[in-house]
Amino acid sequence: MIIRPAQPEDVAAVAHIDNTCFHDGWSADYYRDELANPVARLIVAESAKEVGGFLLCWCLPPQAEILRMAVPMKRRRQGLAAHLLAEMLKMVQIEGVREVFLEVRRSNAAARQLYRKIGFFETGFRSEYYRNPGEDAVCMVWRQRR
Ligand SMILES: CC(C)(COP(=O)(O)OP(=O)(O)OC[C@H]1O[C@@H](n2cnc3c(N)ncnc32)[C@H](O)[C@@H]1OP(=O)(O)O)[C@@H](O)C(=O)NCCC(=O)NCCS
16 A cells, blocks of 8 residues: 555545545545645555545645545555555655644544544534534644654
């Protein structure tokens, strides 16, 4: 398995994974625009020539924000998301990032556990941040060790 920057030809696979993992799926056009966005970093996990997961963040040193990450059901619990996160943290630190922020649904125990394992900690909640279905967000942050 390799982690690499997404290419235009990955966009369809990324949008497909997104739409199978989230109620409010984002389109291929959205991801195509993000590839052209100078602050966006879209990386994919590839194995057997197939995209097995992706992570999208915005890199605005000294801060970054994770917007989206997903691994399709059949590829879960194989360490792909942990690898994507570790690689993203390495990449953005080289660009001068010291803090990474994200929001996650309160009910998303898998993602909250994953982020804690990687070194994020929970800083608070945003009431009814999500729609469809409405739910609070948990705010999390990762900080570079000094
Ligand atoms: C959250 C998600 C990205 C995890 O992907 P993954 O590749 O299966 O995660 P990993 O295999 O790298 O798991 C790493 C660690 O995260 C935690 N974790 C992952 N899935 C978990 C689950 N279902 N329950 C509890 N802990 C879980 C565990 O600590 C795990 O380590 P372990 O397997 O040694 O116990 C995946 O479940 C997913 O795509 N969910 C839907 C979309 C989503 O919620 N995205 C995140 C919010 S933007």
